[in-house]
Amino acid sequence: MKPIVFLVPTAVLAVAVLRAAVGETTETGGRQVGDGKPVVKVFAGARLHPVSSAPVDDGVLVVEDGKIKAAGARGAVVIPEGAEVIDCRGKVIIPGLVCTHSHIGGPSGGDMSGPIQPEARVLDSIDVRATSLPRARAGGLTTVNVMPGSGHLVSGQTVYLKLREGKTIEELALRNADGGVAGGLKMANGTNSIRSAPFPGTRGKSAALVRQSFLKARDYQKKVAAAGGDAAKLPDRDLGMETMVEVLEGKRVVHHHTHRADDILSVLRLREEFGFKVVLHHVSEAWKVADEIAAAGAGCSIILLDSPGGKLEARDFDLRNGAELEKRGVVTAVHTDDPVTDSRWLLRSAALAARGGMSREKALESVTLAGARLLGLEGRTGSLEAGKDADFVVLTGEPLSVYSRVEETWVEGKKVFDLERAEDRLMAEGGRGAGDAEISTTCCFSK
Template identity: 35%
Template sequence: MLAIKGGRVLTITKGVIEEGTVLIEDGKITKVGKSVKVPKGAEVVDASGKVVMPGLVEAHSHIGIWEEGIGWAGSDGNEMTAPATPEVKAIDGIKANADEMGLRAALEAGITTVNIMPGSANVIGGWGVVVKTAPKTTVEDMVLMHPSGMKCAFGENPMRVYGADKKQYPSTRMGEAAILRKWLQDTKTYMEKKERFKDEPEKLPDANLQLEALVPVLKGEIPLKVHSHRADDIAIAVRVAEEFGVRLTWEHATEGHRNAEWIAKKGIAAIWGPSLMSRPKWEMRELSFKTPKALYDAGVKFAIQTDSTGQDISFLPICAAMAVKHGLPRDVALKAITITPAEILGIADRVGSIEEGKDADIRILSGDPLDVLSNVEMVIIDGKVEYKA
């Protein structure tokens, strides 16, 4: 048993406990409170004068599949051989046992859970996966959720990769929408045939790994994770998704201030970012730290993300702090990097807050989590100390 004692405990969902105690056993949080008795024989972490909070949750990243500091040999994020590759899986590109610098940076920043997805070169990019950042021998030992969603992309990226660079389809937004429609319709037809002929094996369609990967989308088991910076691009994606009755989340939401009320009415969650960077293309020209406040004011459920390796993953709390500087309430900003991304991903029963029964993923800091001068001093994942400064 492990006891974290004496710290300022930010539970995120149940307030702040001054000089609180968190008990951990078998990888789970068993007790949280101010007057919790520490059992005899428990290992005690003295957190007096420190801040104790849940490990951060990064809802959109590419660490592990784009190995930092490697170059092309470690670049496994985009299968740029066809504009639709639903069959590829991020889990197959993650380097779990290679001391990958992005995963290491996440751990040392106290980012204990990350959603890793293929990149945005393709209209349909493949499955994402949620992992813990504790080092393991194989990626299977890191997995919290698989698949986490089907990566899609609208806007400049597929148009540039295929239209401008390769002189092939799609070269327009019309083409992007048509590709998604075609693959969803083909999957729907495939599912209907499998159901119709389930008792007549000789009439069943041949197994199709590409369409099988999209079946969970059509069944409503996983969402489309739609890369889109512009408000009009997400509107295209929503139009197609509604035609087939599938769910989606808005990844990046750079122009979220333009359509926040509409997104809120649609009940679509947004995962905003990256933000600590320049505006390298037209569709990011309105990048602003005021957008999270606009999303909040409209009632949109949103998380803050880094798009790492689009920017360093350790900047996640700084992005939240900058949103506070531009009007976002402090408690909302903290939720946007903990419990809210966990809720959007569907893993809030496991991570995102300090509550009894949840995974013991804990981040201990020297001070305010939104102060750039605060240091991460200890990171605990599943009840085990994985990092000490």
């Protein structure tokens, strides 16, 4: 049965609708449910990596109503009567993967008219039917921060998606408590956003433009405050300024593309001046300024690449980045930057971080709980803990092994990928119809 499409914007209501849907349908396990009671599924016998706690052999994961009811060792977890028990002996279960930096669905932000376009929302550009989404599910991804490219100082608003099966972006987009679309603001410095006019031509100019923009946002913020709710006194609405004010007020995180050590420090300097929340992205030279990053308390979303280079600022990229940040206690996620790294290799990217010296525990955390933390979603995903969304992945073996395959991906208690299904296997392994007809034009990927 197809999932029922829900257009209700709040997550709370969405779950309520989902619950109703589950009550009426025949689940994939074949158990007919007609009494309206929610289905309880128990995944038993697998090695569990809860991430928030030590791994357990012969684990039990209880899923009810799209949520994790319990997770732990057999014996320590109560298996509810009448539950559907799924034998997972020989398998490994990990939390659904979180990719903190992705371009799946062909997102776009600002255009070439200027370097600062906070008003542009990727929400309005994503093709949820693009094959990059089922490919991401095949890679075990359940939560994704979809971003515009790095060709602008401010390229627009990002969106946090749950990779539920859905036909509209509204069905996938996560919502904040106030009902607004969950997401951050994409910013960049260094060479990607240095272009011909009206874009900046130097790093100094880049920083000046960004500072001016934040100062303008402060003025806007003051005008709004001064109006005291009086509509007649409010300034004309400015979508870009509204977004920048959200950043100033800490309601919207800045996801900042930055590679070179001096560029990283420039981000930290701006943050010091304006006090916004920031996640440093890519951070190729993190190993050079890891102390400064740690001192600033900034989180890092790093990319692991098969080699350095491709541009000057990635020349000194090092596989040790994850390890160096771990040593200093920096919250560190590993991302794909799909299509730079295909979403299907996110776990492999974590393995590369381990190759570079990161502990295996932190490497797995980097693509699960750490990512959730950096997106402010640690309360609902990123680990196998009671009360969290039932986002998890069934693997054939240990998560960091090249030989392990994703067998199933579950989002909020629904199976969204199954290697046994031919159409899903195609997405997992490639073949006719699995790829993209066009090479991505997300800055500055194609050349």
